[in-house]
Amino acid sequence: MRSPYTLDNPPPDEPPSEVLVPSLWRVQARWWKRHTPALDQQGAKHPVCGHCGQSWPCHSWACWDGQLGQAVHQSDAPAQAPAADDGAGVSAPSRPLALTGTPEH
Numbered sequence: 583m584r585s586p587y588t589l590d591n592p593p594p595d596e597p598p599s600e601v602l603v604p605s606l607w608r609v610q611a612r613w614w615k616r617h618t619p620a621l622d623q624q625g626a627k628h629p630v631c632g633h634c635g636q637s638w639p640c641h642s643w644a645c646w647d648g649q650l651g652q653a654v655h656q657s658d659a660p661a662q663a664p665a666a667d668d669g670a671g672v673s674a675p676s677r678p679l680a681l682t683g684t685p686e687h
């Protein structure tokens with residue numbers, strides 16, 4: 583998953599409040615920043631990573647970016663389904679259909 587961060591808008595050193603593991607964030611953000619083009623490369627047509635020298639976005643940057651993306655999107659995922667209205671005993675005629683159909687998530 584892509585993170586919302588770009589070279590113009592890099593991840594902050596201090597994790598956003600929704601990040602579950604702040605210590606991990608700091609590591610990921612540090613490596614994200616390392617695997618970016620050097621300043622004189624950022625306007626180049628084919629920039630290379632300032633850390634590993636691969637054409638950028640390099641593989642490592644993409645990995646760290648994906649991890650940051652996951653970290654900031656964790657709060658978006660429905661952590662627990664609301665069970666109150668869907669409780670046992672309520673007739674659910676669509677249930678058999680739902681079981682044969684494709685899962686919607």
Ligand SMILES: [Zn+2]
Pocket residue numbers: 616617618631632633634635636640641642643
């Ligand atoms: Zn790199």
